[in-house]
Amino acid sequence: MTAPLQRPKRKNPVVKTRHPTLPPWTRSRVALGMTAAAAEGRFELQRCEQCATVQYPPREACCRCLSEELPWVEIDGLGDLISQTTLLHSHDLYFRERVPWRLGMVRLDAGPTVVVHLHGDVTAPPARVRVACKLDKAGMAVLVGFPQEDVPNMADDRQLREFTCDPKFRRVFVTDGKTATGQAVVRALAAAGAELIWVGHAEPWKRVPGLVDLQALPQVTLLPLDVTDPRSIKEVASQVGPKVDILVNTAEYHRAYGISTRAGTDIARMEMDVNYLGLLRLAQEFGPVMKARGADGQSSAVAWVNLLSIFALSNFPAHGTYSASKAAALSLAQCLRAEMKPAGVRVINVFPGPIDDEWNQLLPPPKLSPQAVANAIVAALRDGLEDVYPGDVAQEWRTRLKESAKGFERELAAGSGT
Amino acid sequence: MSILANLAHALAERSVRVVDLTHTLSPNFPAIVLQTELGQAAPFRTEEISRYDERGSGWYWNNFTCSEHTGTHFDAPVHWISGRYLPNNATDSIPVEDMMGPACVIDCSKESVLDADFLLTKDFLLRWESEHGQIPERSWVLMRTDWSKKVSDPVAYQNFDEEGQHTPGPSVDAMQFLVFERKVLGFGTETIGTDAGQAFHLRPPHPAHDLLHGAGRYGLQCLNNLDQLPPTGAFIFCAPLKIEQGSGSPLRVLGLVESR
Ligand SMILES: [Zn+2]
Numbered sequence: 125m126t127a128p129l130q131r132p133k134r135k136n137p138v139v140k141t142r143h144p145t146l147p148p149w150t151r152s153r154v155a156l157g158m159t160a161a162a163a164e165g166r167f168e169l170q171r172c173e174q175c176a177t178v179q180y181p182p183r184e185a186c187c188r189c190l191s192e193e194l195p196w197v198e199i200d201g202l203g204d205l206i207s208q209t210t211l212l213h214s215h216d217l218y219f220r221e222r223v224p225w226r227l228g229m230v231r232l233d234a235g236p237t238v239v240v241h242l243h244g245d246v247t248a249p250p251a252r253v254r255v256a257c258k259l260d261k262a263g264m265a266v267l268v269g270f271p272q273e274d275v276p277n278m279a280d281d282r283q284l285r286e287f288t289c290d291p292k293f294r295r296v297f298v299t300d301g302k303t304a305t306g307q308a309v310v311r312a313l314a315a316a317g318a319e320l321i322w323v324g325h326a327e328p329w330k331r332v333p334g335l336v337d338l339q340a341l342p343q344v345t346l347l348p349l350d351v352t353d354p355r356s357i358k359e360v361a362s363q364v365g366p367k368v369d370i371l372v373n374t375a376e377y378h379r380a381y382g383i384s385t386r387a388g389t390d391i392a393r394m395e396m397d398v399n400y401l402g403l404l405r406l407a408q409e410f411g412p413v414m415k416a417r418g419a420d421g422q423s424s425a426v427a428w429v430n431l432l433s434i435f436a437l438s439n440f441p442a443h444g445t446y447s448a449s450k451a452a453a454l455s456l457a458q459c460l461r462a463e464m465k466p467a468g469v470r471v472i473n474v475f476p477g478p479i480d481d482e483w484n485q486l487l488p489p490p491k492l493s494p495q496a497v498a499n500a501i502v503a504a505l506r507d508g509l510e511d512v513y514p515g516d517v518a519q520e521w522r523t524r525l526k527e528s529a530k531g532f533e534r535e536l537a538a539g540s541g542t
Numbered sequence: 543m544s545i546l547a548n549l550a551h552a553l554a555e556r557s558v559r560v561v562d563l564t565h566t567l568s569p570n571f572p573a574i575v576l577q578t579e580l581g582q583a584a585p586f587r588t589e590e591i592s593r594y595d596e597r598g599s600g601w602y603w604n605n606f607t608c609s610e611h612t613g614t615h616f617d618a619p620v621h622w623i624s625g626r627y628l629p630n631n632a633t634d635s636i637p638v639e640d641m642m643g644p645a646c647v648i649d650c651s652k653e654s655v656l657d658a659d660f661l662l663t664k665d666f667l668l669r670w671e672s673e674h675g676q677i678p679e680r681s682w683v684l685m686r687t688d689w690s691k692k693v694s695d696p697v698a699y700q701n702f703d704e705e706g707q708h709t710p711g712p713s714v715d716a717m718q719f720l721v722f723e724r725k726v727l728g729f730g731t732e733t734i735g736t737d738a739g740q741a742f743h744l745r746p747p748h749p750a751h752d753l754l755h756g757a758g759r760y761g762l763q764c765l766n767n768l769d770q771l772p773p774t775g776a777f778i779f780c781a782p783l784k785i786e787q788g789s790g791s792p793l794r795v796l797g798l799v800e801s802r
Contacts, residue, residue: 329701331702352585353569353585356569
């Protein structure tokens with residue numbers, strides 16, 4: 125049984141921080157289909173439309189009948205462990221630092237036999253296992269074999285933690301604790317066992333309910349932070365930057381205007397200043413120091429979470445300028461992901477549907493509770509996801525955009541969408 | 543000697559001192575707050591262009607942004623709807639002679655400590671005049687509250703509760719008296735706004751803004767160091783930036799004080 129994770133010791137100041145290394149990350153273009161599914165927490169393989177063969181690894185043509193009609197389908201991952209081995213030596217820089225490393229061969233009920241990273245609680249073969257598809261430090265899909273039934277402390281497995289960003293015992297910085305969502309995120313992280321939580325708050329003279337109550341949580345320290353003020357970000361980064369394992373950017377500015385429903389650009393400018401430039405400023409100050417700590421022992425810098433919006437994916441005209449600012453933030457988050465990749469720091473984008481707050485007052489239900497958004501963020505960290513679409517509206521948008529982005533744009537223009 | 547030569551001499555030998563009545567423009571300086579759904583004044587922000595680095599190796603400079611009503615600032619008549627149709631009502635057209643003048647400093651500091659909603663009344667001004675003489679025409683009347691000393695604590699400086707801001711300011715009858723009877727050039731405060739924090743609830747609301755600007759007069763706010771000025775005898779300079787059709791501007795306010 126996995127030993128429960130212990131609170132990490134403080135960092136030994138005379139030991140050099142290791143450079144982050146990555147596992148091998150070259151994949152064929154077609155194999156990136158697995159990564160796309162793993163980014164959202166699904167295990168998908170190609171299943172031949174002609175002969176129904178499920179194949180692995182992914183290929184351009186069916187390994188049995190050469191058909192090129194190979195849609196991706198979700199796999200339940202159940203199968204039999206037929207052999208196992210423990211790697212004690214590797215020439216690969218990444219695995220060299222992490223041996224011993226347990227691997228296994230699993231014959232999936234779906235057909236193919238796959239090599240998996242084996243969780244410590246899987247018993248010796250023959251054994252039933254559940255295979256899941258995870259993203260590794262390089263952001264690539266890998267398969268992990270779990271015990272078929274959950275066991276205690278399963279998330280604390282040393283190998284599994286290479287693929288996840290569990291907040292337990294980690295130090296987290298939440299950029300804005302003045303919104304209901306920011307406060308829910310802080311509480312959810314505290315409940316998930318975060319070691320320390322720094323919480324930013326702008327414009328201290330504007331009192332909001334709940335912020336002071338957060339201070340009752342022993343993990344929480346409030347820090348004055350305004351993401352529109354470069355000097356304020358620099359100050360906070362100099363105080364806590366080298367300790368942040370997980371950054372959750374909850375700072376956002378949201379007003380419900382399109383182009384013609386509001387004169388001038390002051391609101392749009394504020395939305396861009398907070399939602400887009402705020403992310404850029406944070407990334408410039410916190411990105412480098414988090415990259416330097418991608419392999420800093422048990423509590424390495426592991427994740428950067430952006431609270432975006434499903435409106436980032438297609439413009440919701442009633443909140444048109446807000447949508448545009450979130451689309452800009454999404455684009456920048458992709459840049460951040462590319463730049464954080466060499467350090468193995470995961471950039472997680474969260475695309476909620478409308479949250480039940482004052483700026484979405486006039487939108488009809490269903491609306492997401494701040495708690496639901498917070499839970500989705502903690503779950504994404506625990507599962508090591510990259511893209512999260514919490515709530516019914518976000519799921520609906522996702523489906524519709526896949527079916528026809530242009531058709532959905534027309535429907536949004538006609539006033540539907542939520 | 544001529545008047546200006548005398549002044550230069552007095553400045554050199556420090557028999558005339560210059561007092562800086564201005565706060566530092568900084569991102570931390572609390573910005574004016576309106577109801578959330580209304581348009582908001584941008585706070586002061588500054589971003590480096592270069593600092594002797596790869597962006598410009600030999601020089602340091604910044605871009606800054608702010609509203610016309612940020613930090614220690616000047617209100618022109620066009621700022622308020624009551625002054626919208628007056629001639630020469632904006633920062634680029636105000637007569638430069640109006641950008642300076644003698645100052646009468648009304649000490650309300652004790653009253654403001656006891657009551658954050660303290661209103662300066664006509665009676666209070668008349669009592670001040672019985673001690674210091676009548677407020678001359680075309681003078682600047684500055685309401686000293688020592689509120690500026692709270693500026694390092696933005697929460698105390700803004701002083702909001704659920705009913706809004708609580709800061710001292712002038713009453714309706716005080717503004718009527720200053721504008722129509724004493725014909726002052728302008729009125730200045732140490733708080734965010736020439737009006738009291740709760741002035742929206744006065745009748746008429748915002749008497750300082752409404753009456754001053756309606757009469758083509760000016761406002762100064764977020765002033766500093768008023769406790770270093772005598773009740774009478776100081777002379778202030780308060781020239782706003784020459785912004786085309788500007789409603790106001792951050793500025794440097796200087797006071798000249800004779801040593802006695
Ligand atoms: Zn086939």
